Amino acid sequence: MAQLEVDGVGVHFGGVVALDGLSFTIDKGQICALIGPNGAGKTTLFNVISRIYDATTGSVTFEGHDLLAMAPHRIVELGVGRTFQNLALVPGLSVLDNVKIGAHAKSKGGFIASTLRLPWVISEEKRLTELAMDILDRMSLAAVANHPCAGLPFGTLKRIEFARALAAAPKLLMLDEPASGLTHSEVDELGSIIQAIRDEFDLTVLLVEHHMAMVMSISEKVVVMDLGRKIAEGVPEDVRNDPLVIAAYLGASK
Amino acid sequence: MKDFLQILIVGIGDGSVYAMLGLGLVVIFRSTGVLNFAQGEIAMFSTFVVWTIHDLGVPMWLAVIGGMAGGFIIGAIIHEVAVRPVGDPHQKPLAVVIVTIGLFLGVNGAAQLIWGTVDRRFDPLFGSGSVNVAGVPIAWQKIGAMVVLGAIAFLFFVVFQKTKLGLAMRAVASNSESAGLVGIPVPRLLMLGWGFAAAVGTVAGVFTTSVLGGLGPNLMQLTLIFGFAAITLGGFDSLVGAIVGGLIVGVLTSTLPRYVEQFEKMPLAPAFILILLVLLIRPQGLFGKKDVTRV
Amino acid sequence: MTESTDSVSSSDRSPAGPSQSPADGSTARTVTRARRVHPATIVAWIVVAVVVIALPFQLQAFRVNQMSAWMTIAIAALGLNLLTGFNGQISVGHGALFGVGAYTAGLMIIKVHSPLLVAVLAAGVVCFIVGVLVGLPALRIRGLYLALVTLAVATLFPLAVEQFNSLTGGNRGLEIRTEQMSSRGFMKMLPVRLASPFEGLADDQWQYFLFLAATVICLLLTRNLIKSRVGRSLVAVRDNETAAAVSGVPVAQTKIITFGIGSALAGIGGALFAIDLGQIYPSSFTIVISIYFLVAVVVGGAASTVGPVIGAVLYGVFSDVVIPELPDRLQPARAVILGVLLIFLMLAAPGGLVGVFKSTKAKMTIRKAAKAASANAAA
Numbered sequence: 001m002a003q004l005e006v007d008g009v010g011v012h013f014g015g016v017v018a019l020d021g022l023s024f025t026i027d028k029g030q031i032c033a034l035i036g037p038n039g040a041g042k043t044t045l046f047n048v049i050s051r052i053y054d055a056t057t058g059s060v061t062f063e064g065h066d067l068l069a070m071a072p073h074r075i076v077e078l079g080v081g082r083t084f085q086n087l088a089l090v091p092g093l094s095v096l097d098n099v100k101i102g103a104h105a106k107s108k109g110g111f112i113a114s115t116l117r118l119p120w121v122i123s124e125e126k127r128l129t130e131l132a133m134d135i136l137d138r139m140s141l142a143a144v145a146n147h148p149c150a151g152l153p154f155g156t157l158k159r160i161e162f163a164r165a166l167a168a169a170p171k172l173l174m175l176d177e178p179a180s181g182l183t184h185s186e187v188d189e190l191g192s193i194i195q196a197i198r199d200e201f202d203l204t205v206l207l208v209e210h211h212m213a214m215v216m217s218i219s220e221k222v223v224v225m226d227l228g229r230k231i232a233e234g235v236p237e238d239v240r241n242d243p244l245v246i247a248a249y250l251g252a253s254k
Numbered sequence: 255m256k257d258f259l260q261i262l263i264v265g266i267g268d269g270s271v272y273a274m275l276g277l278g279l280v281v282i283f284r285s286t287g288v289l290n291f292a293q294g295e296i297a298m299f300s301t302f303v304v305w306t307i308h309d310l311g312v313p314m315w316l317a318v319i320g321g322m323a324g325g326f327i328i329g330a331i332i333h334e335v336a337v338r339p340v341g342d343p344h345q346k347p348l349a350v351v352i353v354t355i356g357l358f359l360g361v362n363g364a365a366q367l368i369w370g371t372v373d374r375r376f377d378p379l380f381g382s383g384s385v386n387v388a389g390v391p392i393a394w395q396k397i398g399a400m401v402v403l404g405a406i407a408f409l410f411f412v413v414f415q416k417t418k419l420g421l422a423m424r425a426v427a428s429n430s431e432s433a434g435l436v437g438i439p440v441p442r443l444l445m446l447g448w449g450f451a452a453a454v455g456t457v458a459g460v461f462t463t464s465v466l467g468g469l470g471p472n473l474m475q476l477t478l479i480f481g482f483a484a485i486t487l488g489g490f491d492s493l494v495g496a497i498v499g500g501l502i503v504g505v506l507t508s509t510l511p512r513y514v515e516q517f518e519k520m521p522l523a524p525a526f527i528l529i530l531l532v533l534l535i536r537p538q539g540l541f542g543k544k545d546v547t548r549v
Numbered sequence: 550m551t552e553s554t555d556s557v558s559s560s561d562r563s564p565a566g567p568s569q570s571p572a573d574g575s576t577a578r579t580v581t582r583a584r585r586v587h588p589a590t591i592v593a594w595i596v597v598a599v600v601v602i603a604l605p606f607q608l609q610a611f612r613v614n615q616m617s618a619w620m621t622i623a624i625a626a627l628g629l630n631l632l633t634g635f636n637g638q639i640s641v642g643h644g645a646l647f648g649v650g651a652y653t654a655g656l657m658i659i660k661v662h663s664p665l666l667v668a669v670l671a672a673g674v675v676c677f678i679v680g681v682l683v684g685l686p687a688l689r690i691r692g693l694y695l696a697l698v699t700l701a702v703a704t705l706f707p708l709a710v711e712q713f714n715s716l717t718g719g720n721r722g723l724e725i726r727t728e729q730m731s732s733r734g735f736m737k738m739l740p741v742r743l744a745s746p747f748e749g750l751a752d753d754q755w756q757y758f759l760f761l762a763a764t765v766i767c768l769l770l771t772r773n774l775i776k777s778r779v780g781r782s783l784v785a786v787r788d789n790e791t792a793a794a795v796s797g798v799p800v801a802q803t804k805i806i807t808f809g810i811g812s813a814l815a816g817i818g819g820a821l822f823a824i825d826l827g828q829i830y831p832s833s834f835t836i837v838i839s840i841y842f843l844v845a846v847v848v849g850g851a852a853s854t855v856g857p858v859i860g861a862v863l864y865g866v867f868s869d870v871v872i873p874e875l876p877d878r879l880q881p882a883r884a885v886i887l888g889v890l891l892i893f894l895m896l897a898a899p900g901g902l903v904g905v906f907k908s909t910k911a912k913m914t915i916r917k918a919a920k921a922a923s924a925n926a927a928a
Contacts (some may be wrong), residue, residue: 050795072794081795088792090785092852101780101785105797107778111806114768114777128778168796179839289693291641291700336892347692349895351639352847355840356895360888414572439623471881475836479701520712527703533690533698 009058081170102167269504275481276496281285287335292357294474299457329452352405373468489542626812626857634851637787642699648834680812697869843857850903
C-alpha cells in the first residue's frame with residue numbers, strides 16, 4: 001500500500017481553481033519530486049497536506065490516516081514534516097531552541113509540569129537538548145547552536161530549517177523548494193544531503209523543486225503539475241521526455 | 255416621538271464629532287498604518303491652544319483656526335520625531351503601541367503642566383440657542399457640528415480627490431515604497447497626514463468642550479473610544495466609513511441608553527460592544543478593505 | 550516585539566563545542582552541563598538580597614507599605630510580560646484584570662470572611678477564567694486591534710465598577726475589613742491587616758516579607774515556564790504561528806492558556822494590592838494603571854525573565870519616592886517623563902534595561918575576544 005495517497009484533491013478559492021482533481025501516490029522510502037511551472041499549485045498542495053489550507057474536494061491519506069480531518073498541529077504527530085520556502089523559523093529563539101521546537105510534538109511537558117519544574121520535565125529537556133544537538137551536528141550547525149536565528153546567512157538558515165523538520169522524527173518529509181537561494185555548489189551538496197538523510201533517518205521525501213538537474217538526479221518518481229492538475233507521473237526519464245511536460249514548460253510547438 | 259427625534263438629532267450631532275476624530279484616525283491609519291491612541295490627547299492639547307488664543311482676546315472663530323494650525327504643527331512634529339523612527343507597525347506592533355501610549359501619557363501630562371487641571375470654558379461656537387424644527391427644539395450647536403463635519407468632509411474630498419497633493423497622499427497610503435520610487439516625498443506627506451489629523455481633531459475637541467461643559471485634560475478620553483468605535487464600524491482605512499460610522503455610533507450612544515434598559519446604567523457599553531463585535535464578525539467594517547495574508 | 554532579549558534555551562545548558570567522533574563510528578558527545586555563572590553575578594544577587602531584606606528595618610512603615618505595593622505591581626507585570634512580551638498578545642487592559650483580582654479578594658474577605666490566602670488564590674483563579682474568556686475573542690483579533698480592544702476594556706472597567714456600586718461600593722470605595730482584636734481587647738471590624746506573629750517584627754514588615762515571598766515564588770514559577778518547552782512554544786507562537794503549528798504547537802490553546810496565566814498573575818497582584826491598601830476605589834484601576842504595567846514590562850525589558858520586577862521597582866521608586874518630592878504643580882511631570890521615556894526606549898533601547906545590560910555584556914565579550922585574538926596574532 002502506498003504511504004501517501006492524494007486522491008482527487010481540489011481547492012477552489014472563490015472562482016479560482018488552484019487544484020483540480022489531483023491524484024498520486026508515494027511509496028515508503030521513495031524520493032518523489034513535484035514539479036511544474038509557476039502557479040501550478042505545488043505549494044498549494046503542500047499547504048493542503050499541512051492543513052494550512054482546506055481542500056474543497058478529495059482526500060489525503062497517510063498510512064491510512066485521513067489527514068484532511070486533522071488540525072494543523074496534529075499532522076506532525078503522525079509523522080508528516082515539512083520545510084517552508086520562506087523558512088518556518090522563530091527569530092526570537094536561538095538555533096538550538098528552534099530545533100527543539102521542531103520536536104515539540106514528540107516531547108512532553110505541559111504548562112503545569114513545566115511551571116513546577118518536575119523532575120521528569122528536567123530529564124525530558126535534557127533528552128531534547130541531546131536530540132537537537134545530534135541533528136545540529138549532523139547538519140554541521142553545532143557551532144551556531146546558541147546563536148539567535150536572526151542574522152545568520154541564508155544558506156545556514158536553510159540547514160536550520162531542515163534540522164527543525166528532522167527534529168520531529170518524521171516519516172514523510174516534505175521539502176518546499178529546498179534549493180532556492182542556494183549557490184551552485186550548495187545545490188549539489190543539497191542533493192547528496194537529501195539522499196543521505198533519507199537513508200539515515202529512514203524517510204520518505206516529497207519535494208517541490210525547480211532545479212531540474214538536482215530533481216532528476218535524486219528522484220525515483222516525478223509528478224508534474226500544471227494549472228492545478230497532474231499532467232505526468234513516472235520515473236524521471238519518462239517524465240523528462242513527455243511531450244505534455246515539455247509543452248507545459250516551453251509552450252506547445254505549433 | 256418628539257423626544258425620539260430630539261435624541262436622534264443629538265445623536266447625529268454628537269456622532270459628527272466622533273466622525274471628525276475618526277477622520278483623523280483614518281488618515282493616520284491609511285498613511286502610516288498606526289492606530290493612534292494619542293489622537294484624543296493631541297486634540298485636547300490643541301483645544302487648549304484654542305482657548306489660550308481666545309483668552310488673549312481673539313474671537314472664537316479665529317482662535318479655532320489658530321488652534322488648528324498649532325495642532326497641525328504638533329501632529330507633524332510628533333510623527334517626525336516619535337513615530338517615523340520606530341518603524342513599520344506590521345513588523346513591530348508592540349513598539350508602535352508603546353509609542354502611542356507614551357504620547358498619550360506625555361501629551362496629557364504636558365497639558366496638565368501647562369494649564370493645570372481646572373476646567374476652562376469658552377462659549378459654544380454656534381451659541382447656546384436652539385431652533386424649533388417641527389416643534390422639536392434643536393440646539394444650534396448640534397446643527398453646527400453636522401455642518402462643520404460636512405464642511406470637513408467636503409474639504410477632504412476636494413483635497414484628496416481633486417488636488418495633486420491629495421493624489422500623492424493617496425499614492426503613499428496605497429503603496430509607500432512605489433510612491434517613493436516615483437519621486438513622491440513620502441516622509442513629508444506622512445507628516446502632513448498626521449498634521450491634518452491633528453487639525454481636524456482640534457475641531458472635535460472644541461465641540462466636545464461644549465458637550466461636556468468644560469475643557470480639562472481628560473476631555474477626549476471617552477470621545478477617543480467613540481472615535482475608534484466609529485472607524486472600527488466604518489472600516490479602519492475608509493474615510494467614508496469614518497463619517498458613517500461616527501454618525502451611527504453617535505445615534506446608538508444617544509438612543510440605546512434611553513430606550514434599552516440594560517444600557518441605561520452603562521451608556522458607554524454600546525461603543526465597546528460594537529468594537530468587539532465588528533472585529534470578531536466583520537473586521538473590515540462596513541467600507542474597509544479585507545486584510546489578506548500570504549502563507 | 551520581535552526581539553527576544555532572552556535566549557529561551559537556558560544558556561547554562563550550553564553544549565560543549567565540536568562533536569567528537571570516536572574512531573569506532575559511534576556518535577558520542579560530551580555535553581557540559583556546568584553552569585558557567587560569573588562570580589560577579591553571584592555577588593550582585595547577594596547584595597540585592599541583603600538590601601531587600603534589610604530595607605524594611607531601615608525605613609518607616611509607610612515606605613515599607615509602599616514597597617509592598619510595588620511588589621504587587623511586579624507580580625502583575627510578570628503576568629503581562631508572559632502575555633505580551635513572550636507570547637506577543639498586546640494587552641493594554643491588564644489593569645482591568647488587576648482590578649478584578651482586587652475586588653474579588655476584597656469581596657471574598659468581606660462577604661464570606663475568607664482567610665486572606667484563600668482570597669488571594671481565589672482572585673487568581675477567577676482572573677484565570679476571565680483571562681481565558683478574554684483570550685477566546687483575542688484569537689481572532691491581533692496586534693494593534695487587540696491593543697484597541699484591551700484599551701477599551703481598560704477605559705471602561707472603572708466605569709463598570711462605578712455602575713455596579715451595590716456590589717463594589719462604587720465611588721465610595723470598598724472597605725476591606727476583618728474581625729480583629731482591637732487595642733482595647735475586644736473583637737472589632739478593622740481594616741484588613743496582616744498581623745505579625747513575631748515579637749520583633751512589625752505588621753508592615755511582616756506583610757513586606759510575605760509579599761516578597763509571593764513575588765519570589767511568582768518569579769521562579771514564571772522563570773520555569775519561560776525556560777521550558779512551553780516557554781519556547783509561547784515565543785514560537787509570537788514570532789511565527791505557522792512555524793509553531795507545523796511543529797505541533799496547538800496555537801489557539803497556547804494563546805488562550807497564556808492569557809489565562811497572565812491574567813491570573815494580575816489577579817494575584819490585585820488581591821495583594823487590595824490587602825495592602827485596605828480600601829479600593831475604581832479610580833485605582835483606570836487605563837493609567839494598565840499603562841503603568843506596560844511601562845514596568847518595557848522599562849525592565851519585555852521578554853526577559855526578571856525585567857518586569859526590575860521595571861516595577863524602578864517605576865515604584867520613581868512614582869512614590871522621586872515624584873512626590875516635586876511641588877504639587879509639577880506632579881503631572883510624572884506622566885510627561887514616563888511618556889518621553891517610553892518613546893525614547895522604543896527608539897533607543899527596545900529591550901529595556903535587561904536588553905541594554907545584555908548587549909553591553911555581549912559587546913564586552915566581543916571586545917575581549919577581539920583583544921585576545923589580536924594578542925595571539927601579535928605573539
